[in-house]
Every structure is written in structure tokens, then in C-alpha cells.
Amino acid sequence: MSLRVRLIVLSTAWLIFILVLFNTFLYWFIVNITAKSEKELLFGKAQSILESRRIHDPGYWSAPDLLDEFLVSDEMIRIIGMDGLIKQELQSNEMLVVHQPHVTTRETYTIKRIEKTRCLYVQVPIFAGNEQIGVLEIGRVLTKWSLYIDVLTSALILMTIGAVVLSVIGSFFYTRFLLHPLRQLNKTMQLIQQSATFRKLDKEFTARTDELGKLGITFNEMISRLEELVQKQKRFVADASHELRTPLTIIESYADMLKRWGSGDPEIRKEAVEAILEESNRLKNLVGSLMQLAESEQEDWLQFAELDLMTVIRSAASAMEVAFDREVWVESEADSVPVTGDPMKLKQLLLILLDNAIKYSSKPIRIRIVPGDDSVLVQVVDQGIGLEEQMLPFIFDRFFRTDRARTRQTGGFGLGLAIAKSIVDRHGGTIRMASRPGRGTVVSVTLPC
Ligand SMILES: Nc1ncnc2c1ncn2[C@@H]1O[C@H](COP(=O)(O)OP(=O)(O)OP(=O)(O)O)[C@@H](O)[C@H]1O
Ligand SMILES: [Mg+2]
Structure with a gap:
């Protein structure tokens, strides 16, 4: 099912639910309010019948004139015994007798639909002293009221159907409008897929504020x-x-x-x-x-362990000193700096930085270690050829070499710093370079402790 159809179905179903709920309540409310006066009228009439003393004596129940005077048109009056049988019944509209007699112990009423017309019945218990001896029931055909309720019912049903139809038509259009951007997005994605070239969404799309x-x-x-x-x-x-x-x-x-x-x-x-x-x-x-x-792109590239960074730095420094016969000074405020990392890769990081410092300078090289609260700063400082500031943003790119480096016979590929950066990144640290042409270079690495 498409998103659009789903939206239409959902919003319509919800609307139907709300309308049915409200209309049922409205119907129930209006029926009760408007039937109230009729109910009161019939209960009043029952009370006046019960005022006659004869009715409280079952011996008079078969007397033909017992209820005569109370009968008006479109009504029925009956006395029901405690056995549920009709003891006396008078009616001026035959349709009313369809209602089955039943015995109740309190005042009740029923609205019944007979032949498309609503009839109201009230039941009132008859007592002889403290004992209930029967039930007086009065029924009445509510022709006008019934018509009124029929009109109301039709109006409510028509309104519900109309609202649902309008809602479906409306949602048909608004979902089309709402989902238009998604169709546009889909089209762009398909174009990208088919033409294998990158395409962007136009300004009209991105200018939307939603x-x-x-x-x-x-x-x-x-x-x-x-x-x-x-x-x-x-x-x-x-x-x-x-x-x-x-x-x-x-x-x-x-x-x-x-x-x-x-x-x-x-x-x-x-x-x-x-x-x-x-x-x-x-x-x-x-x-x-x-x-x-x-x-370095692989997940399990590093083998993490608890280690002392000072040991790693000292070993890298002395290895380079021996290999290149150059002075490397290690300056630290602490004897040991515990960090979590891959010892081999951290040593490689230092070898890369020292290799550059040795290649691009001729004076002694310094390694400064400054331990902080939750990180440690390691700086490799040389006083070599340095490089222009505008080169710095590209220094960690793969195969990047300055022209000066190219002309020197140092034989690098421009991959050292790219590898160094991935090592630092994988350790959750940062690497920066500051340099001045002819003055020297400082590479600062921060590693979390
Ligand atoms: N300490 C430094 N002093 C001056 N320039 C430097 C220094 N370190 C790096 N550079 C410049 O940055 C470029 C990139 O360095 P990187 O270490 O990535 O490559 P490389 O040293 O040329 O080759 P590789 O490390 O792959 O052997 C160098 O070619 C050089 O131009
Ligand atoms: Mg290098």
C-alpha cells in the first residue's frame, strides 16, 4: 500500500470514528431531551389513574369502566398482573398492543419502534398496602416526534457520509501536494542511480522551511x-x-x-x-x-592496551637517533604517562613525525610531552625548512608534498602524515601542524589519557 493511500485510509478511518462517536452521542442526547416531556406526561397520567382506589383492588381489574375515562387517541392502557398476564387492556391504536407485557418493580419507560413509528411505554407498579399486586402500563404513539427523530437520523447519516466523501476528496489532493517533494526526492535519487552521476535537489526544495x-x-x-x-x-x-x-x-x-x-x-x-x-x-x-x-580503514586495525607513552616515545627517539645519526631530545614534565592505545601504532606515529623532522631539518629535534588532566600533548619540534601557511590545510591529504619537499632528494611519497592522522583519529585524539618557512615546524598531537 502506498504512503498516499495509507494516509488517506488512516485519516478517513479516524474521521469516521470521530463522527460516529459524536453523532451517536448527539442522537442519544437529543432523543432523551425531546422525549422527556412526553415521558413526564405519561407518568403524570399513570399517577392520576393510580389515584383511583379501585385500581388497587384486583377484584375491580375486570370492570369495563375502570380505565375508560383515561383513554385518549393513539394510546393504550393496560394492567398486568404479577404473573405477567394482561388483566385489562384498552387501546385506541392497535399497533401499540404489539409490545410484550412485563412485570417491573419500579417506574420504567421504553421507546419502541413499531411499523417505522416510535412508541413510548411507561410502566408503574400497583400496590395494595405495601405489597405490589401488578403493573400499570401506558403506551403512546409519538408520530410527530418520531418524524422529527427520523429527520434527525437522516441528517446525521447524510452529514457523516458527506463529511467522509469530502474528506477523501480533500485528502486525495492534499496528500498529492504534501508528497510532491518526496516524489521529487525519489526522482532525483533514481536519476543518480541511472546516470551514475551526483545530482542535487533544486533550490525550490531546500528553501522550504519545514x-x-x-x-x-x-x-x-x-x-x-x-x-x-x-x-x-x-x-x-x-x-x-x-x-x-x-x-x-x-x-x-x-x-x-x-x-x-x-x-x-x-x-x-x-x-x-x-x-x-x-x-x-x-x-x-x-x-x-x-x-x-x-x-587503517578496517574496524580492528588497532590492538588497544594500557601503556606508558614515555616508553614508546623514548624508544622511537633512540631508534631514529641511531638510524639517522641525529640528535633527538625528549623533554617531559612526567616520568611516565599512562594511556590506552596501540603501542605499535603509537610508535609508528612518532617515527613518521620524527622521519619528517629529520628529512626537513638539520638541527637537533625536540619532543615535548605536556600531560594534562584528561589528555596528553606531544609536540615534535624541528628548526628546518618549514612550509607556507596556505599548505597547512592539505598537509594530511594522501600524496601531498610541497614543492620544496619534491625537489629535495628525500624520497617521500606524501603518505606519512595521512597515516599519522588515521592513527591519531583512531585513538580519539587530534593532530595539528604549525610551521614557518625557514624557521621550523611544530606538530602537536593530543591523545586522551
Ligand atoms: N617537519 C616538516 N617540515 C617541513 N615540511 C614538512 C614537515 N613534515 C611534513 N612536511 C611537508 O608535508 C608533506 C607531507 O608529509 P608526509 O610525511 O605526509 O609525506 P613525506 O614525508 O613527503 O613522504 P612519506 O612520509 O610518505 O615518506 C611533506 O612532503 C613536506 O612537504
Ligand atoms: Mg613523511
Whole structure:
């Protein structure tokens, strides 16, 4: 069932329920109010009959003149014994006797529909002393009142039907109007699916001030984000292929050189083998970095443990000192900084930052650790070439390298900081870089304790 049909059915069903409830109440209320005077009239009449002493003596019940004087047109008067049998009955309209006699112990009344006309019956107990000996029943045909109630009933039924029909027609139009934006949204989504290109909802849709307008804005934002992601992905694949192609081309040309002249010339052979080795190494590093980036997208990439950050930092610092023969100073206000994290990945994070600092500077490098209440700040400070402020927003993008870095023979791919950022993100921390060209760079990492 479509949403539209569901809305129409639901609103109509609810309307029918309300109308039936109200109309029943209204009918009941009007019937009771308007029948009241007739009821009072008949009860009054019963009281005046009961004033006769003879009626309280069953011996007189068969007397033909007992009730005569009280009978008027369109009425019936009867005396019913405690055995439920009719003892005396007078009527001026035959239709009234259809009503079955029954014994009651208190004053009651009934409205009965006989041959499309409503008749009112009142029953009053007859006493002899304290003992009930029978029931006096008076019936009356309420022709006018009946007509009036019939008109009322027809009016209520017609009104209900009219309201329901109008409501169905109305909801047919308003659901069309209300659901129009959803149809538009659906159309846009289908277009996206069919043409495999991103499309946004037009201004008319997003300018709405209701929930659908908000939905439209969110939808457009989502499409922008997806577009951006797809662009990023495309750029990543293009960059990766480009980076992979360069060493492969070099390897290929050296291998070709070896094949042609390498057998006779040991100089050429040496040069080619060294170049091939170097490029294979570069290729291996690149593939390693790419694998890490791919892995970082996986849920179970990190193995969390309780650890001392100081131990990790010191071990990374001394490893780099030994490997690159450079000075790395560790400055900390605390001897140990307990954190929850993946020790291997945190060490890798430091190696990436130190690797950059070593590559892009020549003076000693400082690592500052400032423990806070619920986080710890780690800064890697170098006094190297630095970079322009306008580069900073792109520094964590994959394959981003400044021209200065490209011209230097440092052999990076621009993946280090992208990996560093995913490590920090996965630890719930933040990473920022501040830099001045020619003065140096500070990379600040905050990790939750
Ligand atoms: N300490 C730094 N000083 C100056 N420039 C830096 C520093 N760290 C990073 N950069 C700049 O940011 C770029 C991206 O750094 P990133 O570590 O991601 O790549 P990379 O060092 O070039 O290569 P990779 O880390 O993949 O070997 C670098 O190419 C360099 O231009
Ligand atoms: Mg790097």
C-alpha cells in the first residue's frame, strides 16, 4: 500500500470514528431531551389513574369502566398482573398492543419502534398496602416526534457520509501536494542511480522551511560529501598509479639497459643493479604505506592496551637517533604517562613525525610531552625548512608534498602524515601542524589519557 493511500485510509478511518462517536452521542442526547416531556406526561397520567382506589383492588381489574375515562387517541392502557398476564387492556391504536407485557418493580419507560413509528411505554407498579399486586402500563404513539427523530437520523447519516466523501476528496489532493517533494526526492535519487552521476535537489526544495526542506538540505550535503569522497578516491588511485609507475619505469629502463649492454660493461651492470635495487626498495615502501592506509580503514586495525607513552616515545627517539645519526631530545614534565592505545601504532606515529623532522631539518629535534588532566600533548619540534601557511590545510591529504619537499632528494611519497592522522583519529585524539618557512615546524598531537 502506498504512503498516499495509507494516509488517506488512516485519516478517513479516524474521521469516521470521530463522527460516529459524536453523532451517536448527539442522537442519544437529543432523543432523551425531546422525549422527556412526553415521558413526564405519561407518568403524570399513570399517577392520576393510580389515584383511583379501585385500581388497587384486583377484584375491580375486570370492570369495563375502570380505565375508560383515561383513554385518549393513539394510546393504550393496560394492567398486568404479577404473573405477567394482561388483566385489562384498552387501546385506541392497535399497533401499540404489539409490545410484550412485563412485570417491573419500579417506574420504567421504553421507546419502541413499531411499523417505522416510535412508541413510548411507561410502566408503574400497583400496590395494595405495601405489597405490589401488578403493573400499570401506558403506551403512546409519538408520530410527530418520531418524524422529527427520523429527520434527525437522516441528517446525521447524510452529514457523516458527506463529511467522509469530502474528506477523501480533500485528502486525495492534499496528500498529492504534501508528497510532491518526496516524489521529487525519489526522482532525483533514481536519476543518480541511472546516470551514475551526483545530482542535487533544486533550490525550490531546500528553501522550504519545514522538515522536508531540512531533509533536502541534508540530502544535498550528503551528496556533496559523497562527491568529495569519490573525487578523493579517484585522485588517490591516480596518484598511487602515478607513484607506482615512476619506479617501475626506472626499473624497466635499467633492466633494458642491462639486457643490451650490461653483459660487457661492469660499470653499467653495477649502476643498473644499484638503481633497480633502490627503486625496488622505494616500491616496497610505497606498497607498504598503501597497505597501511588500506588497513587503517578496517574496524580492528588497532590492538588497544594500557601503556606508558614515555616508553614508546623514548624508544622511537633512540631508534631514529641511531638510524639517522641525529640528535633527538625528549623533554617531559612526567616520568611516565599512562594511556590506552596501540603501542605499535603509537610508535609508528612518532617515527613518521620524527622521519619528517629529520628529512626537513638539520638541527637537533625536540619532543615535548605536556600531560594534562584528561589528555596528553606531544609536540615534535624541528628548526628546518618549514612550509607556507596556505599548505597547512592539505598537509594530511594522501600524496601531498610541497614543492620544496619534491625537489629535495628525500624520497617521500606524501603518505606519512595521512597515516599519522588515521592513527591519531583512531585513538580519539587530534593532530595539528604549525610551521614557518625557514624557521621550523611544530606538530602537536593530543591523545586522551
Ligand atoms: N617537519 C616538516 N617540515 C617541513 N615540511 C614538512 C614537515 N613534515 C611534513 N612536511 C611537508 O608535508 C608533506 C607531507 O608529509 P608526509 O610525511 O605526509 O609525506 P613525506 O614525508 O613527503 O613522504 P612519506 O612520509 O610518505 O615518506 C611533506 O612532503 C613536506 O612537504
Ligand atoms: Mg613523511
